[in-house]
Structure formats: structure tokens, C-alpha cells
Amino acid sequence: MIYMDNAATTRMSERAFEAMRPFFMEQYANAAGTYTFANASKEAVETARKQVARVIGAKSAEIFFTSGGTESDNWALKGVAQAYAAKGRHIIISAIEHHAILHSAQALQKQGWELTILPVDEYGMISVDELAAAMREDTVLVSIMAANNEIGTIQPLKAIGELCRSRGVLFHTDAVQAYAHIPLNVEEMKIDLLSASAHKFHGPKGVGFLYVRKGVRLTPFMDGGAQEKKRRAGTTNVAGIVGMGAAAEEANANMEAAMAKVAAIRDHMIARIESEIPYCRLNGHRSERLPGNVNFCFRFIEGEGMLMLLDYNGICASSGSACTSGSLDPSHVLLAIGLPHEIAHGSLRMSLSEETTMEEADKAVDALKEIIPRLRSMSPLYEDFVRNQA
Amino acid sequence: MYTEKVMDHFMHPRNVGEIENASGVGTVGNAKCGDIMRIYLDIDENQVVRDAKFKTFGCGAAIATSSMATELIIGKTVQEALTVSNKAVMEALGGLPPVKVHCSLLAEQAVNAALWDYAKKNNITIEGLKPPVDDVDELEHEEEEDE
Numbered sequence: 297m298i299y300m301d302n303a304a305t306t307r308m309s310e311r312a313f314e315a316m317r318p319f320f321m322e323q324y325a326n327a328a329g330t331y332t333f334a335n336a337s338k339e340a341v342e343t344a345r346k347q348v349a350r351v352i353g354a355k356s357a358e359i360f361f362t363s364g365g366t367e368s369d370n371w372a373l374k375g376v377a378q379a380y381a382a383k384g385r386h387i388i389i390s391a392i393e394h395h396a397i398l399h400s401a402q403a404l405q406k407q408g409w410e411l412t413i414l415p416v417d418e419y420g421m422i423s424v425d426e427l428a429a430a431m432r433e434d435t436v437l438v439s440i441m442a443a444n445n446e447i448g449t450i451q452p453l454k455a456i457g458e459l460c461r462s463r464g465v466l467f468h469t470d471a472v473q474a475y476a477h478i479p480l481n482v483e484e485m486k487i488d489l490l491s492a493s494a495h496k497f498h499g500p501k502g503v504g505f506l507y508v509r510k511g512v513r514l515t516p517f518m519d520g521g522a523q524e525k526k527r528r529a530g531t532t533n534v535a536g537i538v539g540m541g542a543a544a545e546e547a548n549a550n551m552e553a554a555m556a557k558v559a560a561i562r563d564h565m566i567a568r569i570e571s572e573i574p575y576c577r578l579n580g581h582r583s584e585r586l587p588g589n590v591n592f593c594f595r596f597i598e599g600e601g602m603l604m605l606l607d608y609n610g611i612c613a614s615s616g617s618a619c620t621s622g623s624l625d626p627s628h629v630l631l632a633i634g635l636p637h638e639i640a641h642g643s644l645r646m647s648l649s650e651e652t653t654m655e656e657a658d659k660a661v662d663a664l665k666e667i668i669p670r671l672r673s674m675s676p677l678y679e680d681f682v683r684n685q686a
Numbered sequence: 687m688y689t690e691k692v693m694d695h696f697m698h699p700r701n702v703g704e705i706e707n708a709s710g711v712g713t714v715g716n717a718k719c720g721d722i723m724r725i726y727l728d729i730d731e732n733q734v735v736r737d738a739k740f741k742t743f744g745c746g747a748a749i750a751t752s753s754m755a756t757e758l759i760i761g762k763t764v765q766e767a768l769t770v771s772n773k774a775v776m777e778a779l780g781g782l783p784p785v786k787v788h789c790s791l792l793a794e795q796a797v798n799a800a801l802w803d804y805a806k807k808n809n810i811t812i813e814g815l816k817p818p819v820d821d822v823d824e825l826e827h828e829e830e831e832d833e
Contacts, residue, residue: 598720600745604696617720617745626720638717638743674702674749676713676724676741 298611298656302496302588303445303473303647308539309498315542316500319535327532328523337534344541351548352471352490353481354507360524361537364504365472367517368491369396369439371506371528372468375514376437376489377404380466384434388412390422390451391632392444397470398628401439414440419581420449420633428459437466442474442490446616446629446645447580448589450478457486466512472496472504473586476547478555488512494536498649499543503536554650559587561648561657566590568661573668579633579643588648593630596678597671598641605667611660616643638677688746689780695750700757703739710807712799714818715792721748723796725756729804733764740796747786748793754778755793764801764812770794795819 299307325334327341345356362368377387389401391413405411412430414422422440431438438460443450453469460467468489471480475492482490489512493504508514508527520529547554562585569576575595594602599615606613616627617640625631626640635643646660672678688696709729715722721744728737738756742749755775759767772790776782782790799818805811 596743598744598748601696601749604746608697637720641717641720674699674741675743676722677717677743679704679724679741 298660300590300646300648300652300656300660301612301614302649302652303586303645304614305495305501306498306649307651308495308500309543309546311546312499312539312543316535316539319538323534327534328521337532340538340541341532341534344537344544347541347545348492348505349507351476351480351544352487352507353483354490355510358482358507358510360506360508360528361533362504362506362528363502363533365394365470365491365493365496366396368493368504368506369394369470369472370400371514371517372489372491373397373400373404373437373439375517376466376468376512377409378515379513380436384432384436386410386412386432386435388414388427388430388435388438388440390414390416390440392416392420392447392449392629393439393441394445394470394472397439397441410434416449416632418634419584420444420447420579420629421581421584422451422456424452424455424459427456428463431459431463431465435463435465437468439468439470442469442471442480443478443586444580444629445473446627446643447591447633448473448586449581450474450584450586452584453480453485453487460488461486476544476551477586477588479551482507482509489514494540494543497543497547499540500536503533503540505540550650555587558648558650558652561652561654562587562590564654565646565648565657565661568658569664572661572665577635577639579630579635588652590646590648592644593635593639594642594644594668595639596642596675596681597668599643601671602642602644602664602667605670606660606663609659609663609667611663613644613646613660615645617641687783688750689782691754691778691780692747692750692782695753695779696746699740699749699753701737701739701753701760702741704741705737705739708739708800710800710802710804712796712801712803712818714795714799715744717743720744721789721792723748723752723792725752725796725800727759727800727804729764733810735759735762735764735767738800744789744792745786747782747789750779751775751782751789751793752796755797759797764804767797768801768812768814770797 327337349356466488476497488509490507495501518529577593579591599617630640705726708726710727713724724741726739740752742752772794
């Protein structure tokens, strides 16, 4: 099998897995316990807090553990909106946010908040000038993702952060795809809140965190016990948090080398696809791009067929076509970068990790060279195109 | 997600292609929604479907239903071909996931559109034949309401 869906989830790192292991059957104490037996759990959680904080230059007291990216995103938007409702009720997000942000913002809109959705250019990049122009007296929060999950575009976080700070507006970034993959620093980039999820960087599923800069208020999202300084209730997911800490530390230590290695494979795939498969389009930005993201549209064909034939060849990938989104519309990200529907339906994302080899990359491109002409030979759009060419 | 039959017809689609000087050609669906089906019919003087070919832009189920629909109508009279419903196509495929019922309707409509084209060209009447529908999704919604 060739696994190229690392933007969906990653394989757990062995080190993270081993770090978690004692916390299931041996050190199973509730981290809130007052007895000595609970000390190891408490210490392990605090160690993990330091490990994940260090990756983004945050203080460990600014890290709040959650169940993952979706919870962190929901909490950041709804928690800040409620806490600052008296100051203003205007929120700005980008058009290519993950559904966890988009739908949270739309839920707030239904409750009376005003929402501005910033457009992006053909590469998926927001304009900082447009952001500045969209800001109002009553704007309380800007939420713009660090890197896009579908097309891999990395936003100008520092410029966004500086603008927000200068206007006294909070800046949240959904860094689920970026954290532990590319360098991020909450001080330099003036980030006030940041979401991350462990399973995107070889940690376990079901755990993540929200970074909340000291002094930023937000109402609790989960009501209950006094965990996480009374800000996020629920029994501490000790094993998950430990696994996330270990995975974060490992990814951070290897980041530079991993980025170079993965980006080289990415660039090799992009170059081969562009030169060897006609009528394709690279989606996303050429340079400001996640190291592991390869995303193309292939004209005249639909994504699901590609995925099925890739799967038949043992290759796992994903698509933004309607058939994979469960609706008749292709992905909102591909539409936001200006692709017409029929081209957006033919999208393919192959997301790599440091475990991906050059040999696998070549095999995947070789498979595409068979699959795409095969699907085109069945396509009435291709038939019409060829006829019109003649 | 898909039955073995669907996978078989997707991996080894029957009757892919075009027919030159076809007796009837029907194209339905639109690229915006992600599926277009085109069916070519070769119909003999006894109004029997001698051959059928298809071209489909769409998902795995769209390709499999086109393939199955052509299989089901070859050898049938135009009158019989008209009665091949989306349900018959689905049954022959061992079922489709609910979100893909749409594809079988598209196949039924593509056959219908090709027969319409044939009837129009030859100035004949096929009992029960209706003009092609522009928006297959409307049909689908009616279908859902029936259930």
C-alpha cells in the first residue's frame, strides 16, 4: 500500500505510541487524583504541555488540551465571540477555512454575529490589504488558517498577526495542517489563539490543543469539572496528551530535515505530473505551500473514479469532488480559488509524509499516467474537446 | 461502499465508446453537478437495439450504471428498452448506496434521451416516451418524496 492521505491522518510514530503505552494499564490514574498514584499522570501531562508549547514558542500555561482540531476551532470562535460580545460582534474568516471554522462562524452568524468571509486569490492566498479594509470598529476576531488542508497554501501569518495586533483585534489561526510541519511562532507572528490536532503529526487521534495567549478571554466550551484551569472540563486524556507531546517533540526536532525531504518528493511529483500528464492544473501556491501537499485538477474527469482506480493500485489519496463531499457541489476551497465546477470535480490530493519515499511517489505518478487517460477515454467531455480540437 | 457488481462494471465497463452515424444519441446531466452521460444507440429496421455505447463523466457509480444500462437494453426492442428503469439498473448492480441513486436515474434518462433522438429522427412514436428532462435532480427529489 502507498499511503498518500497524510492530510487526513498520519500513522502514529512509534515513539509516541511507546510513550502512551504505560498510561493505559499501569499509570491509569485520573490526573486530578490527590494520591501519590496520580502523580505520574499529572507530571506526564505537564511534560506534554511543555513539549507542545515549545514547538510554537508559547508558554505551557497557554496550552489547553482538547479533543482535537474541531473542538479547538469551535472553542476559539464561539468562546471568543461570547467573551467579547460586549465589545463587538463582527468576525472575519477566509473563504477557504476548514468546516470546523466555517460552520462555527456561520452558527454565530445565526445567533446575531456579523461575519465577513474574505476571498482568496487563485493560489488560495488572502490579501492583507483586503483584511485591513474589512476590519471594523466592532471586529473582535480574525480567524485565518495557517495552511490549507486541501491545497496546502500557507498564509502570510506574520503580516496578518501584526495587522490584527495593531488594530486591537484577536487573531486565531487553525494550524491543524501546519503545526509541527512548518515553523510557527506565536510571539513573532502575533498569534492570539492557535488550534492543533495530534493525529496530523503522527500523534494519536482524539486529542489536540488550543493555544490561548495569556490575557485572552474566552468562555468555556465544555462545562463541568475544574480541569485545564476551569477552562475545559472533562477527565484529562492522559495517554492521548502524552502521545501528542511525544509526537510534537519528535516532529519539532526533525522539522527542518523532514521539510526538505518531503518538499523534494512533492516537487518531483509536481514536476512529473505537469510534464507527463496533459490538461492538468496545480492547485495552491507554488512556493508558499505545505511540504507534503500535491493537489491537481485533471480536466474532463471526476475525482471519485480516480480514487477508486488509485485504490485498486493500492494508493490512498483524496479528492474534492462532489462525490466525495456528499453533496452535488465540489469543495468550497476549489470554488473559492475560482475553479469552475467541472474542473473542481476532477481534483486529486496526494498528501505526503516523511515516511513517503521517492519510489512511492514515482509509482503513484506512473499509476496516474494509466488512470487518467483511461477515465478520459470514457468521458464525453473529453470526446467533445477532442472533436473541437480537430 | 460499492457491491462487487458495481466494482466489476466500473473496473471493466461494457460498451464504452461511440457509434458513428448512430440511430439515436442522448446526453444528460451537467458538468456542474459532476456527471454527464451520453448514450449512443444503433437500432435496426425492426426497432431492435442492435448496439449501445456510452461515454460518462462522473463517479464510479455513474460509470457502472451506464455500463449496466447499455447491457440491459442491447437486444431489446425500443419499446422494451424504454421500460428499463433506474430500479432495474440498480437491481442488476446489486444495489447502490443511497447517495448514488442519482446515477441510476441519470442512466435511465440517458437511454430515454437517446430513444427520443431516434424517434425524432425517424419520425416515429414510441409509446410512453417523454421528452428528455433537463434537471435529473428534480426527478431524484420526487423519487425521495415517494419513499
